[in-house]
Amino acid sequence: MAMASAPSTTRAPARWQDFLQLLKPRVMSLVVFTALTGLVCADRAISPVLAGVAILCIAVGAGASGALNMWWDADIDAKMRRTRGRPVPAGRVQGADALALGVILSLFSVMLMGMAANWFAAGLLAFTIFFYAVIYTMWLKRWTTQNIVIGGLAGALPPVIGWAAATGSAPLNAWLLCLIIFMWTPPHFWALSLYTSEDYAKAGVPMMPVVRGAASTRRQIWIYSLLLVPVCLAPAATGLGGPYYLAVAGGGGAVFLLLAWRLLRSKAGEAADPRNDDGLYDVRAGARDARNLFAFSILYLALLFATLLAEHLLGVIPLELV
Amino acid sequence: MSDPARESETEAKARRGRNVALAVGLALFVILVFVVTLVKLGGNVIQRPF
Numbered sequence: 001m002a003m004a005s006a007p008s009t010t011r012a013p014a015r016w017q018d019f020l021q022l023l024k025p026r027v028m029s030l031v032v033f034t035a036l037t038g039l040v041c042a043d044r045a046i047s048p049v050l051a052g053v054a055i056l057c058i059a060v061g062a063g064a065s066g067a068l069n070m071w072w073d074a075d076i077d078a079k080m081r082r083t084r085g086r087p088v089p090a091g092r093v094q095g096a097d098a099l100a101l102g103v104i105l106s107l108f109s110v111m112l113m114g115m116a117a118n119w120f121a122a123g124l125l126a127f128t129i130f131f132y133a134v135i136y137t138m139w140l141k142r143w144t145t146q147n148i149v150i151g152g153l154a155g156a157l158p159p160v161i162g163w164a165a166a167t168g169s170a171p172l173n174a175w176l177l178c179l180i181i182f183m184w185t186p187p188h189f190w191a192l193s194l195y196t197s198e199d200y201a202k203a204g205v206p207m208m209p210v211v212r213g214a215a216s217t218r219r220q221i222w223i224y225s226l227l228l229v230p231v232c233l234a235p236a237a238t239g240l241g242g243p244y245y246l247a248v249a250g251g252g253g254a255v256f257l258l259l260a261w262r263l264l265r266s267k268a269g270e271a272a273d274p275r276n277d278d279g280l281y282d283v284r285a286g287a288r289d290a291r292n293l294f295a296f297s298i299l300y301l302a303l304l305f306a307t308l309l310a311e312h313l314l315g316v317i318p319l320e321l322v
Numbered sequence: 323m324s325d326p327a328r329e330s331e332t333e334a335k336a337r338r339g340r341n342v343a344l345a346v347g348l349a350l351f352v353i354l355v356f357v358v359t360l361v362k363l364g365g366n367v368i369q370r371p372f
Contacts, residue, residue: 013336016343049361053354108351116358
């Protein structure tokens with residue numbers, strides 16, 4: 001069973017901040033940002049009130065799936081340094097309460113989205129919550145090394161929901177935003193897991209470096225990076241991105257490839273060889289390369305979406321190179 | 323759930339905090355539904371057959 005057992009009565013009582021923490025506010029802020037970009041890029045006049053409510057629904061829906069994730073994963077969260085302080089494994093919130101919060105907020109966010117925007121957007125939001133909480137959390141995460149690749153779809157859908165909230169449809173350009181986040185997820189997460197794989201191994205989560213090894217992970221990061229950059233350039237050819245976007249996507253893409261290449265050539269994620277005095281230094285140097293790519297990947301995605309957002313808000317005419 | 327008669331000062335404070343947060347959340351939700359209704363109906367609210 002994956003669910004958390006009831007905490008002992010000697011633990012600290014649950015504060016409202018613990019319930020807020022169940023909603024993963026940091027993930028929520030990223031979701032709000034990408035969903036807002038999708039909504040603005042749709043270039044459709046929509047009441048600011050309804051737009052705000054739609055974004056709120058997407059944020060609450062993301063929070064609800066975070067609570068469901070923390071309910072189900074309490075056992076593995078308790079084994080990992082990064083997550084053992086979360087409210088359920090720490091015993092501050094009971095698993096059943098996290099489940100109840102997740103289910104109630106899911107229902108409220110989807111119903112309100114349907115009422116305020118449209119039922120197509122509400123359906124997409126419901127699918128995203130289901131995909132993250134059931135397909136990724138309950139199934140893929142503990143079963144396959146492709147967990148974050150396929151599961152990344154849940155994190156990639158918010159701009160499509162934002163677009164759908166504004167227009168009631170999801171054209172090619174909306175799915176292009178989704179594809180950017182989808183292709184960005186593997187190099188981003190695998191770079192992180194290269195220097196946190198011990199934690200995942202302890203918890204029995206089949207992350208790529210744990211199962212296939214560090215060298216294979218670094219190769220796959222490189223391949224995904226090669227695929228990611230052209231995908232990021234594509235909006236400049238489909239009438240979505242303008243000249244500033246093209247410059248950011250191109251320049252940032254070059255830096256991304258450089259960092260991914262350095263990571264490929266490094267020894268990131270490999271255990272130190274005790275017979276070699278330089279081993280420890282090599283591993284440290286490799287971890288630095290993985291950290292560099294991880295940190296830059298966040299900046300790159302933020303810059304891409306911020307540039308698109310700014311161009312559409314300021315009325316910059318998009319390029320149509322094709 | 324702890325017995326209110328036996329709970330400590332910390333537990334009582336945490337419970338009050340949770341109750342206030344829930345009340346604020348519910349109030350915001352009601353206001354939100356009200357505002358969404360006004361915006362969705364707009365001026366059409368007075369165009370009724372009676």
